[in-house]
Amino acid sequence: MTGPLAFLARRGLFLLDPETAHGLSIKALKSGLVPACAAPADPRLEQTIAGLTFPNPVGMAAGYDKNAEVPEALLRIGFGFTEVGTVTPRPQPGNDKPRIFRLVEDEAVINRLGFNNEGHGAALARLKACSRQALIGVNIGANKDSSDRIADYVAGIRTFYPVARYFTANISSPNTPGLRDLQARESLAALLTAVLAARDEEAGKSGRRVPIFLKIAPDLTEEGMDDIAAEVLAHDLDGLIVSNTTLSREGLGDRRQAGEAGGLSGKPLFEKSTAVLARMRKRVGPALPIIGVGGVSSAETAAEKIRAGADLVQLYSCMVYEGPGLPARIVRGLSALCDREKLGSIRDIRDSRLDYWAGRNA
Ligand SMILES: Cc1cc2nc3c(=O)[nH]c(=O)nc-3n(C[C@H](O)[C@H](O)[C@H](O)COP(=O)(O)O)c2cc1C
Numbered sequence: 001m002t003g004p005l006a007f008l009a010r011r012g013l014f015l016l017d018p019e020t021a022h023g024l025s026i027k028a029l030k031s032g033l034v035p036a037c038a039a040p041a042d043p044r045l046e047q048t049i050a051g052l053t054f055p056n057p058v059g060m061a062a063g064y065d066k067n068a069e070v071p072e073a074l075l076r077i078g079f080g081f082t083e084v085g086t087v088t089p090r091p092q093p094g095n096d097k098p099r100i101f102r103l104v105e106d107e108a109v110i111n112r113l114g115f116n117n118e119g120h121g122a123a124l125a126r127l128k129a130c131s132r133q134a135l136i137g138v139n140i141g142a143n144k145d146s147s148d149r150i151a152d153y154v155a156g157i158r159t160f161y162p163v164a165r166y167f168t169a170n171i172s173s174p175n176t177p178g179l180r181d182l183q184a185r186e187s188l189a190a191l192l193t194a195v196l197a198a199r200d201e202e203a204g205k206s207g208r209r210v211p212i213f214l215k216i217a218p219d220l221t222e223e224g225m226d227d228i229a230a231e232v233l234a235h236d237l238d239g240l241i242v243s244n245t246t247l248s249r250e251g252l253g254d255r256r257q258a259g260e261a262g263g264l265s266g267k268p269l270f271e272k273s274t275a276v277l278a279r280m281r282k283r284v285g286p287a288l289p290i291i292g293v294g295g296v297s298s299a300e301t302a303a304e305k306i307r308a309g310a311d312l313v314q315l316y317s318c319m320v321y322e323g324p325g326l327p328a329r330i331v332r333g334l335s336a337l338c339d340r341e342k343l344g345s346i347r348d349i350r351d352s353r354l355d356y357w358a359g360r361n362a
Helices: 003-015 018-031 071-076 119-128 149-160 179-183 185-206 222-234 267-284 299-307 317-322 326-340 354-358
Strands: 047-049 052-054 058-060 081-087 100-103 108-111 136-140 166-170 212-216 239-242 263-266 290-293 312-315
Touching: 003 018, 018 071, 018 100, 058 326, 071 081, 071 136, 081 119, 081 166, 108 267, 108 317, 119 136, 119 149, 136 149, 149 166, 149 185, 166 185, 179 185, 179 222, 185 212, 185 222, 212 222, 222 267, 239 267, 263 267, 263 317, 267 290, 267 299, 267 317, 267 354, 299 312, 299 326, 312 317, 312 326, 317 326
Parallel strands: 058 081, 058 312, 081 136, 136 166, 166 212, 212 239, 239 290, 290 312
Antiparallel strands: 047 052, 100 108, 108 263
């Protein structure tokens, strides 16, 4: 759907509360109401990262398709990959509603969903029905009332091993009390040891090694970033996802909604998440894959994440404002950038603005 019809559909969705609108958009994708609109394949955008070949570097971030209802439909509208979840072992309702807020003038979202999801079983059943070729990652987390959070992550690895092309260990949601404490050095070491041991065991049994990424918060101190980098390099982790939502409310125009508790995402997160991305790239060196997330709204912002050190990017919030044509528009824009700058691969711009972004005090 493009042009005036898409505009009206989006205006209509904005009259609804954000969670109802989200549910309708999932229904539309399921029913095929959103037509396939992928940009033409462009070998200059193809990336091989952590042993996986991504047709383009633009992915759907976790949280949109928490229960794996529409991963293949998201790939059909132009995303090069998609991440389902966060899924927890047992279903849980999440926090009380309302718990998603649009900050329209800032093109931002605040959410305090709290890992509402249908649990491992429901997502697994749906993923079993998907093509094994589809580039679908599974983002795993812990139940709010879990007595052993690390065991919940290990259960995620074991349960989804046959169907996941990659895993994301999400330790950075601000909406599950205490979850971000897993980023502290000793807890992180214990988590990575357990999760990677489970992966190695499953890889031994299946003959297939599924990469694992770690998703971190943008609200880290320099020391916190040092600790994460040291642990990541000390373990056989496959990459980082930078970043989740922020607790910061800096620079917002919409002061009324800014007071809502939860994680902020969308345009105002771009600077901060890109600065943390570059600082982590400096710390981990050029070889470790990094997926840049936070405020990607256009081909230019996607390219800027790559210039700051990202191999791939993901987005969620700006699609709320730009509509389902956004991933294909970004992909076409990246192809145009390759034409303009005569690039053999989009990868050629990686790190070209690393120093600039690493020096930003966002
Ligand atoms: C409504 C909503 C729900 C989210 N749920 C999750 C989640 O379950 N797991 C996760 O790792 N990230 C979750 N995120 C964070 C996004 O994956 C992403 O890291 C963040 O929103 C920054 O990207 P963006 O500015 O493009 O939205 C959620 C974001 C939003 C807006």
